[in-house]
Amino acid sequence: MTKIHTLDFPFPEPPVQPIRLIPCFLSFAGCPTRCIYCNQHFQTGSAPNKLEHSLQNLQSLLSDTQGNFSLGFFGGTFTGLPLSWQKRFLNATAPYRKNGQLQHVRISTRPDTLDDNILELLQSLGVDMIELGIQSFDSQTLLHSKRGYTPQRALDACARVKDKGFSLGIQLLPGLPGHSPIKWRQDVRTAISLAPEIVRLYPCIVMANTELEHMFHCQEYRPWTLENTVAEMGWGLLKFWEAGIRVIRLGLAAEKTMLPQIIAGPWHPALGNMARSHAVLLLLKKHLSTIGRSYRIIQARIPQRLSGDIWGHKKSNIFNLSQLGITPPIVKFWSKSHIIMELEA
Numbered sequence: 001m002t003k004i005h006t007l008d009f010p011f012p013e014p015p016v017q018p019i020r021l022i023p024c025f026l027s028f029a030g031c032p033t034r035c036i037y038c039n040q041h042f043q044t045g046s047a048p049n050k051l052e053h054s055l056q057n058l059q060s061l062l063s064d065t066q067g068n069f070s071l072g073f074f075g076g077t078f079t080g081l082p083l084s085w086q087k088r089f090l091n092a093t094a095p096y097r098k099n100g101q102l103q104h105v106r107i108s109t110r111p112d113t114l115d116d117n118i119l120e121l122l123q124s125l126g127v128d129m130i131e132l133g134i135q136s137f138d139s140q141t142l143l144h145s146k147r148g149y150t151p152q153r154a155l156d157a158c159a160r161v162k163d164k165g166f167s168l169g170i171q172l173l174p175g176l177p178g179h180s181p182i183k184w185r186q187d188v189r190t191a192i193s194l195a196p197e198i199v200r201l202y203p204c205i206v207m208a209n210t211e212l213e214h215m216f217h218c219q220e221y222r223p224w225t226l227e228n229t230v231a232e233m234g235w236g237l238l239k240f241w242e243a244g245i246r247v248i249r250l251g252l253a254a255e256k257t258m259l260p261q262i263i264a265g266p267w268h269p270a271l272g273n274m275a276r277s278h279a280v281l282l283l284l285k286k287h288l289s290t291i292g293r294s295y296r297i298i299q300a301r302i303p304q305r306l307s308g309d310i311w312g313h314k315k316s317n318i319f320n321l322s323q324l325g326i327t328p329p330i331v332k333f334w335s336k337s338h339i340i341m342e343l344e345a
């Protein structure tokens, strides 16, 4: 006799926070060296400016912004700036904090440019979140990529940020010199153990006019393939979702100035969508593998928010999903955040 089973599990991605994030790019400002892969002003579409000019731009940006927003200082090493400049930038935000428009301030920085004095200053000036460009927790990767700090320093910086009461953001860069999928998976586990509030993932791309370009041409560095990157990002994404951690960026944004600068590497305009689709595939596979015998899926209810992800970029997930018994005619999208499947087993 056929039995109908119901498989019911939540889609684990934490909900998106609706507040608008306005970026203030301070290209290379405060950076102690130029990292081997970094071509910041093309990546962000923002030319390096004198700090005075950046401050004026920030002031205009703030006064032109309507409604509630959050603000992020990106593109450089905020805590590598002289303290007086850190104060000037953050003081410029104070009136908008006071009138309630500015609801959240974050800075992006390196893990080796934080000490207790700086953290106390940032606290007193209203910073809520510190995003650390960790890139990897693996010692060989940090060494080959000339990042200039050890895994222990990166771990200490994460702990210090949290101890001082800031929200922690972690940026990882899979595929750097000396990195591998095994090390990447360990990076994901380590990052999860540090319980950041958000994570950004930027697979390593070879950009023009960087040391990495030279290494690439001398065959000292080979980037990850797009296929491998999508598979590893999808794996990591699912792990972060299941740990309740939001991944707010997958890959570099398609800045017009950046595209002609890409020499090699796994850049694709739909990388985020591809990685999400892979994560969804892994999630469905994992739950269906608990059935333990042959089954036929009669109906699958899938959260509406996955309608753009489930079938994959250019329908690339269709074949793998059909192998699991999930085909377009049996899928119904709904507004709930659970996935429910009715199966004959």
Ligand code: SF4
Binding pocket: 028, 031, 032, 033, 034, 035, 038, 039, 040, 075, 076, 077, 110, 133
């Ligand atoms: S990767 Fe970060 S720290 Fe390195 S040069 Fe670029 S902005 Fe500066």
